[in-house]
Amino acid sequence: MRVLVFVCAFCAAGVAVSEEQATIDFAPPESTLQPFARGDVFIGATLLNDPNDDHAGRGRILQFDADLNLKGVLWIEDTSHLVGGLTFAPDNTLWAFDSFAWLVVRVKPDGTLLPTKRFADRPFGSVQFLDNGHFVLIEYLKGSAQPERLTTRYPYLPDDPDSVGHGEIYEYDAGENLIRRLVPEVHGGVSGSMGATHTTLASDGHTLVYTSETGPRLMRFDLRAGAQLADLMTLPDAPPGAPLAMMFDVEHLKDDRFVLPLGTRVIVLAESGEEVAGFPLEGFGWALVAPGLNGETAYAANWFTGEVVRLSLEDGDILARVTIAPKCLAGIVQFH
Numbered sequence: 001m002r003v004l005v006f007v008c009a010f011c012a013a014g015v016a017v018s019e020e021q022a023t024i025d026f027a028p029p030e031s032t033l034q035p036f037a038r039g040d041v042f043i044g045a046t047l048l049n050d051p052n053d054d055h056a057g058r059g060r061i062l063q064f065d066a067d068l069n070l071k072g073v074l075w076i077e078d079t080s081h082l083v084g085g086l087t088f089a090p091d092n093t094l095w096a097f098d099s100f101a102w103l104v105v106r107v108k109p110d111g112t113l114l115p116t117k118r119f120a121d122r123p124f125g126s127v128q129f130l131d132n133g134h135f136v137l138i139e140y141l142k143g144s145a146q147p148e149r150l151t152t153r154y155p156y157l158p159d160d161p162d163s164v165g166h167g168e169i170y171e172y173d174a175g176e177n178l179i180r181r182l183v184p185e186v187h188g189g190v191s192g193s194m195g196a197t198h199t200t201l202a203s204d205g206h207t208l209v210y211t212s213e214t215g216p217r218l219m220r221f222d223l224r225a226g227a228q229l230a231d232l233m234t235l236p237d238a239p240p241g242a243p244l245a246m247m248f249d250v251e252h253l254k255d256d257r258f259v260l261p262l263g264t265r266v267i268v269l270a271e272s273g274e275e276v277a278g279f280p281l282e283g284f285g286w287a288l289v290a291p292g293l294n295g296e297t298a299y300a301a302n303w304f305t306g307e308v309v310r311l312s313l314e315d316g317d318i319l320a321r322v323t324i325a326p327k328c329l330a331g332i333v334q335f336h
Contacts, residue, residue, distance in 0.1 A: 044083040045333035055152035068322040084330025099123035133174040142167025145193040167195035187215030248287040275317035279316035
């Protein structure tokens with residue numbers, strides 16, 4: 001579930017701004033995805049078109065250059081709901097997820113869409129690649145709660161009809177054989193059904209750092225030992241009348257820092273959990289983030305407005321921006 005609200009701030013001077021995009025530019029009749037080039041930004045932006053389900057629609061990944069000028073569009077016909085969790089594998093294949101249809105989407109660096117794959121009847125929402133050639137798929141959902149304020153409904157598991165997910169970590173070897181399953185702690189978020197929704201790896205390559213979307217905890221799990229670790233950070237309670245303290249996405253920067261959007265701002269953390277920088281953004285709804293090429297910039301996306309900005313992590317200046325569509329952005333990544 002992705003629920004929030006706001007308008008992006010950008011500086012009046014020195015800002016590269018993409019031209020206003022006509023709707024047809026984001027929705028051409030055929031796929032126009034280009035071979036991946038260093039600096040390209042990929043955004044999961046499902047074309048929502050189901051009046052009875054506010055998270056359902058035609059799967060779509062948009063390709064931009066580093067300054068957020070549109071380069072290409074990929075249509076994905078097998079998916080049914082939001083396409084998110086975009087991540088590059090070591091071989092530069094782009095991975096993405098439909099956690100409603102339990103499908104993994106993969107795209108080769110030349111722009112070829114591979115057949116979608118269901119690794120298990122589970123709502124996987126992210127992947128992390130380990131130094132030993134293994135990879136882990138992480139369940140986006142846990143429990144039985146359905147989102148109360150949305151028209152969408154999570155499918156129940158065939159082997160557990162009272163549950164929409166178990167919140168587990170599935171480890172696979174390089175041959176895509178299941179090796180083991182691990183059970184991390186999760187917070188559940190506002191809905192109570194969020195698993196480990198957004199994940200990254202610490203610099204040691206085996207500590208999973210993750211959130212339960214709309215919850216206050218930045219959690220850690222040792223994938224090598226199969227053990228829960230102490231939280232890296234917990235947000236304090238919000239003052240009366242202010243929005244709830246919420247975490248969303250988390251990503252690891254090249255210099256052993258983490259970058260996180262917190263709804264109204266983007267912060268940078270040391271691996272110790274100490275906040276070393278913070279940049280306010282106008283309004284509320286900033287829920288996705290992607291590290292830039294050099295660790296000096298990041299991309300942030302607003303769920304409610306559909307705005308995406310390129311943000312300086314030195315001074316908070318907005319260097320580029322584009323607006324796509326409200327309530328459809330579910331993943332963002334830059335090709336390095």
